Amino acid sequence: xxxxxxxTLKPGVLDPQGKAVHHALTGLGFGGVNDVRVGKIVELxxxxxxxxxxxxxxxxxxxxxxxIENFRIEQx
Amino acid sequence: MKxxxxxxxxxxxxxxxxxxxxxxxxxxTVMVWHGETSLPEGLDIIxxxxxxxxxDYLRSGAMAARSPIMRAVADAAGKGIAxxxxxxxxxxxxxxxLLPGALMRNAGLNFVCxxxxxxxxxxxxxxxxxxxxxxxxxxxxxxxxxxxxxxDATLDRLEGEGRxxxxxxxxxxGSARDIAGIVNDAGNVLGMMPxxxxxxxxxxxxxxxxxxxxxxVGALS
Numbered sequence: 001x002x003x004x005x006x007x008t009l010k011p012g013v014l015d016p017q018g019k020a021v022h023h024a025l026t027g028l029g030f031g032g033v034n035d036v037r038v039g040k041i042v043e044l045x046x047x048x049x050x051x052x053x054x055x056x057x058x059x060x061x062x063x064x065x066x067x068i069e070n071f072r073i074e075q076x
Numbered sequence: 077m078k079x080x081x082x083x084x085x086x087x088x089x090x091x092x093x094x095x096x097x098x099x100x101x102x103x104x105t106v107m108v109w110h111g112e113t114s115l116p117e118g119l120d121i122i123x124x125x126x127x128x129x130x131x132d133y134l135r136s137g138a139m140a141a142r143s144p145i146m147r148a149v150a151d152a153a154g155k156g157i158a159x160x161x162x163x164x165x166x167x168x169x170x171x172x173x174l175l176p177g178a179l180m181r182n183a184g185l186n187f188v189c190x191x192x193x194x195x196x197x198x199x200x201x202x203x204x205x206x207x208x209x210x211x212x213x214x215x216x217x218x219x220x221x222x223x224x225x226x227x228d229a230t231l232d233r234l235e236g237e238g239r240x241x242x243x244x245x246x247x248x249x250g251s252a253r254d255i256a257g258i259v260n261d262a263g264n265v266l267g268m269m270p271x272x273x274x275x276x277x278x279x280x281x282x283x284x285x286x287x288x289x290x291x292x293v294g295a296l297s
Binding site: 013014016017020061062063065067068 | 142176
Protein backbone atom coordinates (compact mmCIF):
# COMPACT_ATOMS: atom_id res chain seq x y z
CA UNK A 1 0.00 0.00 0.00
CA UNK A 2 1.68 3.16 -1.24
CA UNK A 3 1.01 6.25 0.79
CA UNK A 4 2.34 9.74 0.41
CA UNK A 5 2.87 12.19 3.21
CA UNK A 6 3.16 15.80 2.10
CA UNK A 7 4.86 18.04 4.65
CA THR A 8 4.58 21.80 4.28
CA LEU A 9 5.51 24.74 6.43
CA LYS A 10 2.56 26.24 8.27
CA PRO A 11 1.13 29.42 6.83
CA GLY A 12 2.87 32.36 8.46
CA VAL A 13 6.12 30.49 9.04
CA LEU A 14 8.83 32.21 7.02
CA ASP A 15 10.18 29.96 4.26
CA PRO A 16 13.62 31.24 3.20
CA GLN A 17 14.01 28.44 0.65
CA GLY A 18 10.67 29.30 -0.93
CA LYS A 19 11.70 32.95 -1.10
CA ALA A 20 14.99 32.04 -2.81
CA VAL A 21 13.19 29.83 -5.35
CA HIS A 22 10.68 32.60 -5.95
CA HIS A 23 13.52 35.01 -6.57
CA ALA A 24 15.21 32.58 -8.98
CA LEU A 25 11.98 32.01 -10.93
CA THR A 26 11.54 35.74 -11.28
CA GLY A 27 15.16 35.98 -12.42
CA LEU A 28 14.46 33.40 -15.13
CA GLY A 29 11.75 35.65 -16.46
CA PHE A 30 8.72 33.81 -15.10
CA GLY A 31 6.22 36.52 -14.25
CA GLY A 32 3.09 36.16 -12.22
CA VAL A 33 4.53 33.94 -9.48
CA ASN A 34 2.91 35.35 -6.36
CA ASP A 35 4.56 33.13 -3.79
CA VAL A 36 6.58 29.91 -3.46
CA ARG A 37 6.59 27.49 -0.53
CA VAL A 38 8.95 24.52 -0.46
CA GLY A 39 7.84 21.33 1.27
CA LYS A 40 8.70 17.67 1.11
CA ILE A 41 7.08 14.39 0.15
CA VAL A 42 7.65 11.15 2.02
CA GLU A 43 6.59 8.01 0.17
CA LEU A 44 5.68 5.11 2.41
CA UNK A 45 5.20 1.51 1.33
CA UNK A 46 2.95 0.14 4.06
CA UNK A 47 1.49 -3.25 4.88
CA UNK A 48 -2.07 -3.55 3.57
CA UNK A 49 -4.57 -2.63 6.22
CA UNK A 50 -2.32 -0.16 8.03
CA UNK A 51 -4.69 1.98 10.04
CA UNK A 52 -4.97 5.66 9.05
CA UNK A 53 -4.49 6.51 12.72
CA UNK A 54 -1.13 4.75 12.67
CA UNK A 55 0.00 6.79 9.66
CA UNK A 56 -1.09 9.97 11.37
CA UNK A 57 0.87 8.89 14.43
CA UNK A 58 4.00 8.45 12.26
CA UNK A 59 3.55 11.98 10.99
CA UNK A 60 3.12 13.50 14.42
CA UNK A 61 5.97 11.57 16.02
CA UNK A 62 8.58 11.91 13.30
CA UNK A 63 7.74 12.85 9.73
CA UNK A 64 6.53 16.36 10.52
CA UNK A 65 7.47 18.81 13.24
CA UNK A 66 4.05 20.16 14.10
CA UNK A 67 5.57 23.27 15.70
CA ILE A 68 6.36 24.55 12.21
CA GLU A 69 4.86 22.09 9.73
CA ASN A 70 1.52 20.75 8.56
CA PHE A 71 1.12 17.36 6.94
CA ARG A 72 -1.33 15.76 4.56
CA ILE A 73 -1.72 12.03 3.91
CA GLU A 74 -2.61 10.82 0.42
CA GLN A 75 -3.20 7.30 -0.79
CA UNK A 76 -1.14 6.93 -3.98
CA MET B 77 31.08 15.67 39.67
CA LYS B 78 30.24 13.53 36.67
CA UNK B 79 29.46 14.71 33.15
CA UNK B 80 28.50 12.76 30.05
CA UNK B 81 28.34 13.73 26.39
CA UNK B 82 25.98 11.97 24.01
CA UNK B 83 27.57 10.92 20.70
CA UNK B 84 25.44 10.51 17.58
CA UNK B 85 26.63 9.45 14.15
CA UNK B 86 27.63 12.81 12.70
CA UNK B 87 28.38 14.59 15.99
CA UNK B 88 31.55 16.62 15.57
CA UNK B 89 31.74 18.84 18.67
CA UNK B 90 31.41 15.99 21.16
CA UNK B 91 35.10 15.98 22.08
CA UNK B 92 35.25 19.76 22.46
CA UNK B 93 32.32 19.62 24.85
CA UNK B 94 33.87 16.70 26.73
CA UNK B 95 37.11 18.68 27.18
CA UNK B 96 35.20 21.69 28.52
CA UNK B 97 33.39 19.53 31.07
CA UNK B 98 36.62 17.73 31.99
CA UNK B 99 38.55 20.96 32.52
CA UNK B 100 35.90 22.44 34.79
CA UNK B 101 34.79 19.34 36.69
CA UNK B 102 38.27 17.85 37.04
CA UNK B 103 36.96 14.43 36.02
CA UNK B 104 37.06 12.61 32.71
CA THR B 105 33.83 13.03 30.75
CA VAL B 106 31.90 9.86 29.91
CA MET B 107 31.01 9.47 26.24
CA VAL B 108 27.65 7.77 25.65
CA TRP B 109 26.75 6.30 22.24
CA HIS B 110 23.29 7.13 20.89
CA GLY B 111 22.28 3.46 20.70
CA GLU B 112 22.55 3.02 24.46
CA THR B 113 19.29 2.81 26.34
CA SER B 114 20.54 4.04 29.70
CA LEU B 115 22.93 6.61 31.10
CA PRO B 116 25.74 5.97 33.60
CA GLU B 117 24.71 6.19 37.25
CA GLY B 118 25.27 9.36 39.22
CA LEU B 119 25.45 11.88 36.39
CA ASP B 120 25.30 15.59 37.19
CA ILE B 121 25.59 17.03 33.68
CA ILE B 122 24.60 15.77 30.24
CA UNK B 123 25.93 17.45 27.12
CA UNK B 124 24.20 17.14 23.76
CA UNK B 125 26.88 18.24 21.30
CA UNK B 126 27.04 20.09 18.02
CA UNK B 127 27.46 18.46 14.66
CA UNK B 128 25.24 17.02 11.97
CA UNK B 129 23.64 14.04 13.64
CA UNK B 130 22.34 11.54 11.07
CA UNK B 131 23.41 13.94 8.35
CA ASP B 132 20.57 16.31 9.30
CA TYR B 133 18.22 13.91 7.50
CA LEU B 134 14.52 14.85 7.54
CA ARG B 135 15.15 17.88 9.81
CA SER B 136 18.18 18.89 11.87
CA GLY B 137 18.07 16.88 15.08
CA ALA B 138 14.94 14.93 14.11
CA MET B 139 16.50 11.50 13.88
CA ALA B 140 18.77 11.96 16.90
CA ALA B 141 15.78 13.02 18.99
CA ARG B 142 14.21 9.60 18.39
CA SER B 143 17.35 7.61 19.19
CA PRO B 144 17.21 5.25 22.19
CA ILE B 145 19.46 7.32 24.46
CA MET B 146 17.29 10.42 24.19
CA ARG B 147 14.52 8.73 26.16
CA ALA B 148 17.01 8.30 28.98
CA VAL B 149 18.11 11.93 28.59
CA ALA B 150 14.50 13.10 28.78
CA ASP B 151 13.98 11.03 31.95
CA ALA B 152 17.15 12.48 33.47
CA ALA B 153 16.09 16.01 32.56
CA GLY B 154 12.75 15.35 34.23
CA LYS B 155 14.62 14.44 37.41
CA GLY B 156 16.47 17.76 37.35
CA ILE B 157 19.85 16.69 35.95
CA ALA B 158 21.48 19.56 34.06
CA UNK B 159 21.33 19.21 30.27
CA UNK B 160 23.29 21.48 27.93
CA UNK B 161 22.53 21.29 24.21
CA UNK B 162 24.82 23.22 21.89
CA UNK B 163 24.03 23.90 18.23
CA UNK B 164 22.83 20.55 16.87
CA UNK B 165 22.25 19.67 20.51
CA UNK B 166 19.79 22.59 20.76
CA UNK B 167 18.03 21.29 17.64
CA UNK B 168 17.84 17.82 19.19
CA UNK B 169 16.38 19.22 22.43
CA UNK B 170 13.63 21.10 20.58
CA UNK B 171 12.86 18.01 18.47
CA UNK B 172 12.50 15.90 21.64
CA UNK B 173 10.19 18.51 23.14
CA LEU B 174 12.51 19.22 26.07
CA LEU B 175 12.63 22.82 24.85
CA PRO B 176 9.84 24.68 23.02
CA GLY B 177 10.02 25.96 19.45
CA ALA B 178 12.06 24.84 16.47
CA LEU B 179 15.28 25.76 14.67
CA MET B 180 14.71 26.52 11.01
CA ARG B 181 16.95 27.27 8.03
CA ASN B 182 18.82 30.56 8.50
CA ALA B 183 16.84 33.43 7.04
CA GLY B 184 19.71 34.34 4.69
CA LEU B 185 20.05 30.67 3.64
CA ASN B 186 23.79 30.87 4.32
CA PHE B 187 25.76 28.70 6.69
CA VAL B 188 26.95 31.22 9.30
CA CYS B 189 30.36 30.48 10.80
CA UNK B 190 31.85 33.37 12.78
CA UNK B 191 32.18 34.97 16.18
CA UNK B 192 28.97 36.75 17.15
CA UNK B 193 28.11 39.34 19.77
CA UNK B 194 25.62 38.07 22.31
CA UNK B 195 23.73 39.72 25.12
CA UNK B 196 23.13 37.74 28.28
CA UNK B 197 19.35 37.59 28.72
CA UNK B 198 19.40 36.46 32.32
CA UNK B 199 21.98 35.60 34.94
CA UNK B 200 19.31 33.79 36.96
CA UNK B 201 19.97 30.28 35.65
CA UNK B 202 22.42 27.61 36.73
CA UNK B 203 24.17 28.10 33.38
CA UNK B 204 24.48 31.89 33.30
CA UNK B 205 25.10 32.86 36.92
CA UNK B 206 28.70 33.93 36.20
CA UNK B 207 27.51 36.52 33.70
CA UNK B 208 25.81 39.85 34.36
CA UNK B 209 22.29 40.57 33.13
CA UNK B 210 22.63 42.36 29.81
CA UNK B 211 26.38 41.70 29.58
CA UNK B 212 27.90 41.65 26.08
CA UNK B 213 29.95 38.58 25.26
CA UNK B 214 31.40 37.02 22.12
CA UNK B 215 30.88 33.34 21.27
CA UNK B 216 31.27 31.65 17.87
CA UNK B 217 28.40 30.17 15.87
CA UNK B 218 28.59 27.62 13.06
CA UNK B 219 25.20 26.59 11.76
CA UNK B 220 22.81 26.45 8.84
CA UNK B 221 19.63 25.92 10.85
CA UNK B 222 19.72 28.35 13.74
CA UNK B 223 16.68 30.45 12.97
CA UNK B 224 14.66 30.06 16.16
CA UNK B 225 10.91 29.91 15.68
CA UNK B 226 8.07 29.69 18.18
CA UNK B 227 4.57 31.14 18.19
CA ASP B 228 4.04 34.53 19.81
CA ALA B 229 2.46 33.08 22.95
CA THR B 230 5.51 30.86 23.51
CA LEU B 231 7.92 33.74 22.85
CA ASP B 232 6.01 35.96 25.27
CA ARG B 233 6.14 33.24 27.89
CA LEU B 234 9.89 32.66 27.41
CA GLU B 235 10.55 36.37 27.80
CA GLY B 236 8.07 36.85 30.63
CA GLU B 237 9.56 33.99 32.63
CA GLY B 238 13.15 35.10 32.09
CA ARG B 239 14.01 32.02 30.06
CA UNK B 240 15.91 33.70 27.23
CA UNK B 241 19.49 32.96 28.26
CA UNK B 242 21.24 34.61 25.30
CA UNK B 243 20.26 36.92 22.44
CA UNK B 244 22.15 37.89 19.30
CA UNK B 245 23.22 41.53 19.52
CA UNK B 246 22.90 41.86 15.73
CA UNK B 247 21.24 40.02 12.86
CA UNK B 248 22.66 36.50 12.53
CA UNK B 249 20.09 34.01 11.29
CA GLY B 250 16.61 35.55 11.51
CA SER B 251 15.80 34.12 14.95
CA ALA B 252 12.56 35.29 16.50
CA ARG B 253 13.33 38.10 18.95
CA ASP B 254 17.06 37.46 18.35
CA ILE B 255 16.93 34.38 20.56
CA ALA B 256 20.22 32.46 20.68
CA GLY B 257 19.55 30.28 23.73
CA ILE B 258 16.69 29.34 26.06
CA VAL B 259 16.12 27.29 29.18
CA ASN B 260 13.20 25.01 30.00
CA ASP B 261 10.64 25.97 32.63
CA ALA B 262 12.48 24.10 35.38
CA GLY B 263 15.71 25.87 34.44
CA ASN B 264 17.88 22.73 34.19
CA VAL B 265 17.92 22.39 30.39
CA LEU B 266 19.71 24.98 28.24
CA GLY B 267 19.78 24.94 24.46
CA MET B 268 21.88 27.44 22.54
CA MET B 269 23.17 27.77 18.99
CA PRO B 270 26.51 29.48 19.84
CA UNK B 271 29.40 27.25 20.93
CA UNK B 272 30.64 28.19 24.43
CA UNK B 273 33.01 25.19 24.39
CA UNK B 274 34.94 26.88 21.59
CA UNK B 275 35.89 29.83 23.78
CA UNK B 276 37.20 28.50 27.06
CA UNK B 277 40.97 29.02 26.97
CA UNK B 278 43.46 31.65 25.92
CA UNK B 279 44.41 29.86 22.72
CA UNK B 280 40.80 30.30 21.55
CA UNK B 281 41.32 34.07 21.51
CA UNK B 282 38.75 34.76 24.19
CA UNK B 283 37.34 32.87 27.14
CA UNK B 284 33.77 34.16 27.21
CA UNK B 285 32.35 30.63 27.10
CA UNK B 286 34.30 29.43 30.09
CA UNK B 287 32.08 31.16 32.62
CA UNK B 288 29.10 29.14 31.44
CA UNK B 289 30.86 25.93 32.45
CA UNK B 290 32.24 27.52 35.64
CA UNK B 291 28.76 28.69 36.58
CA UNK B 292 27.24 25.31 35.90
CA VAL B 293 29.85 23.41 37.87
CA GLY B 294 29.63 25.98 40.66
CA ALA B 295 25.85 25.68 40.84
CA LEU B 296 26.04 21.90 41.06
CA SER B 297 28.87 21.76 43.59
